[in-house]
Amino acid sequence: MENFSLILAIVVVTALAFDFTNGFHDTANAMATTISTGALKPKVAVAMSAALNLVGAFLSVEVANTISKGLVDETGIRPEVIFAALVGAILWNLLTWLVGLPSSSSHALMGGLIGATIASAGFGAVHGDALVTKVLIPAIAAPLVAGIAALLATRLTYTLGKKADGNAAKKGYRAGQIASAGLVSLAHGTNDAQKTMGIITLALVAGGTLAPDSDPPMWVILSAGLAIALGTYLGGWRIIRTMGKGLTDLQPQQGFAAQTSAATVILASSHLGFSLSTTHSVSGAVMGAGLGRKGGVVRWSTATRMFVAWGLTLPAAALVGALAEYVTGFGAWGTTLVAIFLVASSVAIWKISRREVVDHTNVNESDEPAGVVTTAMAAVTVPPAGSTATEDLAATIPAPSSEPAPSQATV
Template structure:
């Protein structure tokens, strides 16, 4: 670790802060359905997820290679560019956490990195083919594939339930849900922890500490794994509520089908070096499981806000990253100002979140927190076409054709 300058040290610490936010932002990917169905207590679920995220960080470095040596051209990129990219990614992560929206931490990082690189060295600094084949195409395909797989798996599990009997399968599905949740956590560690490994490795290359094309050093792997595990244990309760209760009401068979489908997609992509969004994969799987249950309902108002956040992530983080890089190009005072703005922005978001806190005690409540920013997002989101049925009517519709393991219906929330 010799020859690490003060600026490079700041970038490494900032990358680990991003990794920490990634952990609590994406805890919902693995544990939201397990918590919402009661298969595990909330604190037990996040502790289990944290341990498996740490283990998963040691299983592969293929995604890290995509980020450190494939997304942008390493030559001519300054260390300040990495810092600016992380500023954009962290602020977007915190904003979407405040809104309770399961957006992609991965795409926030990619957007920040692309925006900062373009501001620093122009469009030629970005490898367009890598962005398309290993970022954009997986972003479109992953939620669709995971959703279809979860929908088919849900129908299959209910068919098995009818043949074996509800009581005989209920305990089995809960145990299977815990196992599949662990698999998603492991997959998240193999995919998302590597992104921070890749960004730190890229910073070390730009700082002249490592040669271009180098694999992440062991200390980078260990520190990234620990940071994402700590963030996961903190628990992103706002997003867990949205994933577990906001999109659809899940029974254990649905939770098992959703998590197994998402884990399969994530692990396959990690093996291929595709840096997809675990958030989008898991969200697509949850919606697919909601559609796969006879009588199941997906709350499309919540889903639409989530889709809007997905579409905004890359460009929004990119614009913030570009703005941060514009400041860092001004010299030392610009770097200091960028760091101060990051701290101030984070503090404001944290203060707003305390107005309507979501904690381990109310994470399974049926309503979503509606703050000033959430209300603004909802206001600009177009309503669904056609008349909207009242909540009581939606509840009646759900109870007419329940699945074998259906829980008591609740009014749909918007």
């Protein structure tokens, strides 16, 4: 690790920060249904999910390099580009968490990567075909597939289980939900923790610290696994509330059907070579389960907000990524500026979130609080407003330019 430059250290820390946001953003995928139906106590649920994420991170290194492959030209990727991509992805993850909307962390990361690459190497470096086949089609297919499967499964379980009641049924559905949620957690650990490992490894290769085509070093695997587990344990309670209570009201049977459908879709898709987003699959499954019960309703206003957020994920993260890459292009002070901006806006988002705390104590209260959450949601609902919000954030970049005059050498 002799030539471990400052920019490389920044990229590694930022990648771990992204991993952390990825963890708490996606706790909802595995545990929202389990928590809202009361199968597990909130704290127990996130602890179990965190442990399984950590285990999952160690299971294989297969996925580790796939995130960037095919989407952008890897040749000539500099650590700054990866840094800028991560900034875009983290900010989008935090923003969607603030408004409590589930959105794909992978899409945020891809968006950031695409934006940063365009700013650095022009539009030619992005493969449009890969964008459609890897991002757009899966984003439409995942909720449909998981939703239809969950709908039919819910119908079936209500029909077959009509006479089943009492303790046996209660225990049974509880066990079923825990098992399928565990599978989703494990799959998430292998997929998403490895994406971060892939990013860090890519940065190390780009920075010349690792030889090309190396496997991720042990410290990368360990720190990525720990970061995602910690994030998962802290729990994105806002998103859990939306997923478990906001979209529809779930009974144990529905929770079981939804989570089984999501687990099956995630495993089948990654195994059959048409990777689908965990977030999209779970959201679709929850809605399908909502429609499958007689008298069940899906709150389409919440669902619509979620769909809008999905649509915005890629462009918004790309925009921030591109701006960040543009600013880092000015050299060391530019990179420092982006780093300061990232920390400052993360702190700001956290501060705003404290005004309306959602945690394990009130995660199952379905009434949506007015105030900051609603206003912030309104900002995301309308696409133009959403993009101005992002621009406003971005526009603050040049402000503190006079004060930091860092002398650190870059690369």
